[in-house]
Amino acid sequence: MKFNYRKPTVAAAIVGGVLVVSGTAAFAYWTANGSGSGTAGTAAASTPLTITQDTFSGTALTPGGAAQPVSGTVTNANTFNVPFVLTAAATVDSSHSTCQASWYTVTLSSPPTSVAANNHADFTGTVAMTNLANTNQDACKGATVTVTYTATSS
Amino acid sequence: MRKYAIAAGLAAVAAVGILGGRQLALAGSDNSVPGHAFTLSGSVGGLVPGIRTPLRLTVANPDSQPIRLTSATVTAGPVGSACPAGLLTITSFSGTPETIVAGRGQTVIELTVTLSAQAPDACKKVSFPLTYAGKAEQWH
Numbered sequence: 001m002k003f004n005y006r007k008p009t010v011a012a013a014i015v016g017g018v019l020v021v022s023g024t025a026a027f028a029y030w031t032a033n034g035s036g037s038g039t040a041g042t043a044a045a046s047t048p049l050t051i052t053q054d055t056f057s058g059t060a061l062t063p064g065g066a067a068q069p070v071s072g073t074v075t076n077a078n079t080f081n082v083p084f085v086l087t088a089a090a091t092v093d094s095s096h097s098t099c100q101a102s103w104y105t106v107t108l109s110s111p112p113t114s115v116a117a118n119n120h121a122d123f124t125g126t127v128a129m130t131n132l133a134n135t136n137q138d139a140c141k142g143a144t145v146t147v148t149y150t151a152t153s154s
Numbered sequence: 155m156r157k158y159a160i161a162a163g164l165a166a167v168a169a170v171g172i173l174g175g176r177q178l179a180l181a182g183s184d185n186s187v188p189g190h191a192f193t194l195s196g197s198v199g200g201l202v203p204g205i206r207t208p209l210r211l212t213v214a215n216p217d218s219q220p221i222r223l224t225s226a227t228v229t230a231g232p233v234g235s236a237c238p239a240g241l242l243t244i245t246s247f248s249g250t251p252e253t254i255v256a257g258r259g260q261t262v263i264e265l266t267v268t269l270s271a272q273a274p275d276a277c278k279k280v281s282f283p284l285t286y287a288g289k290a291e292q293w294h
Contacts, residue, residue, distance in 0.1 A: 032221055034213065034288035036194035040230060040242060040267050042201040044279040080205045153204070153271075 049082060049115065050075040051149040061104070061145065064131030070106070071124045074151055076115040084151040086111040086123060091146045099140035103130050106147050113154065190217040192255065194226060194286035196262075201242075204271030209244065210264050211286065215255040221290040223253040226263060231283040236276035243268045247288075254293055 051074050058068025076082050090104035105128050112121035127147060129140070196211040209228070215221050226247035230239040245265045247253075255261050269277065 031224075031289060031291045032190060032192055032217070034192040034194050034223075034226070034286070034290060036196075036211075036286040038195060038197040038209075038211075038284045038286065039199075040197070040201060040209070040244075040282040040284055041199035042269060042273075042277050042280050042282075043199075046202050078202075079200060080202060080207070083204070 046082075047077045049084065049151045050077070051086075051151060053147060053149065058127075061127065061129040063103075063129050063137050063140075065129060067107070067126035067128035069124065070127055070147060071122065072149065073120050073122050074112060074115050075120040076117065078117060080117050081114055083114040083154045085113065085154050086149065086151050088125060088147055088149050090127060091148060092140070093144040093146070096139055096143035099137070099143045101145075103132065103137065103140065104128070104145055105130060190215075192216065192221065192288070192290060194288050197284070198267055201267060201269040203269050203273045203277075206266045206268045208264050209267045210262050212260055212262050213253070213255050213288065214260040215257060215290075218257040220254055220256050220259075220293040222249075222293040223247065223255060223263065224249045224289045224291055226265070226286065226288040228265060229285045229287070231285070233280040233282055234276065236274060237280055239282060241270040241273050241277060242282055243270070244284075255290070 051072060053070060053072035056068070056070065058070075059066075061068060070088075074084070074086065086108060088106040088108055089101070090106050091101050092099045092104075106125060107128075108123055108125035111123045111125070115121040127145065129137075131137075193214045193216070194211050195214070196209060198207055198209045201207055211226065213223055213226070228244045228246065230242045230244060232239045244267050247263050247265060253261060253263055
């Protein structure tokens with residue numbers, strides 16, 4: 001009778017021990033949250049790009065004559081990179097008013113599309129005068145052709 | 155003889171139970187310790203339309219245990235109806251690269267802020283308020 005009385009006690013103790021041991025398998029770790037604040041300030045204004053053409057070293061333009069090279073530099077004085085689209089157009093001095101600017105063509109060769117902070121980007125191209133058949137272009141003799149470059153933000 | 159054997163078995167089981175109970179109590183104690191809140195700080199200036207600008211945030215851990223940063227987000231507030239916060243695009247941190255902050259130490263993470271290329275003149279020389287939130291876990 002005594003033997004039968006103790007048997008269930010041992011079984012219960014073992015079960016209790018197993019449960020306790022398995023409980024320690026839980027891994028302890030914690031998480032933490034962070035917070036804070038700050039500001040994002042914008043610039044008052046940006047500094048415009050500066051475009052300078054190198055001294056023209058070509059020969060005088062004539063109707064249908066050889067295209068003459070032009071070159072120059074786009075300078076960025078800002079502290080950030082500036083992307084842009086560079087274009088060029090010709091104008092004729094006012095004393096040669098019947099000489100049309102559209103008779104001149106300025107072509108840029110793979111112009112730069114951005115300039116790094118506090119840096120510059122160079123460009124090259126050509127300017128030429130178109131020969132128009134049956135059109136007297138004498139009005140352009142001695143004219144001064146000015147090439148105007150424009151960098152538009154992209 | 156059989157009585158002693160059974161008694162010894164009971165004593166062994168009881169000892170295991172007591173030790174197991176103590177380990178569990180320690181584990182429970184660890185679990186009950188909350189992680190100390192860490193801080194995020196930093197600002198950025200000179201934003202111009204269309205240009206990505208680095209936003210460097212300092213993560214400071216006031217606790218003695220190292221932590222691994224798992225996320226960091228930034229919410230921008232408006233500066234006026236003509237210059238809404240939606241004009242700012244700010245990246246977030248999602249745990250990579252792995253960033254461990256030593257106990258009572260600090261480290262810097264880098265996000266980027268971009269002011270929309272369509273930002274109006276009303277956004278010149280203004281300051282957007284930024285609110286930072288982050289999560290971390292204990293690191294062994």
